Amino acid sequence: MTEPTPTLSSAGGRAVDTLLAPAFLEDVEQRTMTDVRALRRQAEQSEVDLSYTRRLLQGRLDIVRRELQRRAEHDGRSLVDLLPEILSEKGRGPAHGLGRHQTVQPSNPADHEHWVNSLAPGVDLSDVGELPDDQLENAARSLAAGERGLSERRRGVQQVMDALAGELGRRYRDGEADVAQLLAAEGRH
Numbered sequence: 001m002t003e004p005t006p007t008l009s010s011a012g013g014r015a016v017d018t019l020l021a022p023a024f025l026e027d028v029e030q031r032t033m034t035d036v037r038a039l040r041r042q043a044e045q046s047e048v049d050l051s052y053t054r055r056l057l058q059g060r061l062d063i064v065r066r067e068l069q070r071r072a073e074h075d076g077r078s079l080v081d082l083l084p085e086i087l088s089e090k091g092r093g094p095a096h097g098l099g100r101h102q103t104v105q106p107s108n109p110a111d112h113e114h115w116v117n118s119l120a121p122g123v124d125l126s127d128v129g130e131l132p133d134d135q136l137e138n139a140a141r142s143l144a145a146g147e148r149g150l151s152e153r154r155r156g157v158q159q160v161m162d163a164l165a166g167e168l169g170r171r172y173r174d175g176e177a178d179v180a181q182l183l184a185a186e187g188r189h
Contacts, residue, residue, distance in 0.1 A: 012153055017041065019043055020157070025164075052114060061143040063079070067129065067131075068137065078129065119142045120138070
């Protein structure tokens with residue numbers, strides 16, 4: 001089986017491509033507990049990175065959309081005046097996160113920011129009020145498309161995490177793994 005070819009537009013890059021490849025979970029039942037835990041940590045890191053990237057992207061998208069709305073409604077307030085409203089997530093639906101406890105921090109935040117910025121090349125979002133309508137609309141479309149792709153990949157990574165957690169749980173439930181050994185191993189680290 002050939003590995004997927006990562007593109008610059010793929011959120012999470014090669015790390016996520018590897019996790020989403022069907023071969024990643026092959027033979028997981030035969031792997032050692034240490035290996036399965038390592039795979040789960042790998043998936044957890046990618047999920048945290050994707051979640052962080054999504055928050056960056058969503059913030060930019062919220063600002064761009066609000067600026068477009070401000071212009072359409074001929075709202076006399078400046079975008080700076082609207083920032084508290086934008087950042088308070090008014091009008092946003094309920095969060096769709098799965099409430100996972102994160103034990104790691106995002107890796108390489110500058111890389112994630114660079115990826116988000118690459119979605120609207122040539123558009124300086126630091127001064128959206130000065131952008132022409134067509135550039136702002138193109139940026140909104142590009143950011144929205146990036147968010148959809150990122151969210152899809154994130155859901156895939158979450159499914160991988162669930163499969164790995166399920167395998168670990170199965171081993172404990174079926175008596176193939178010993179909690180005392182886990183606690184002893186964690187105590188040595």
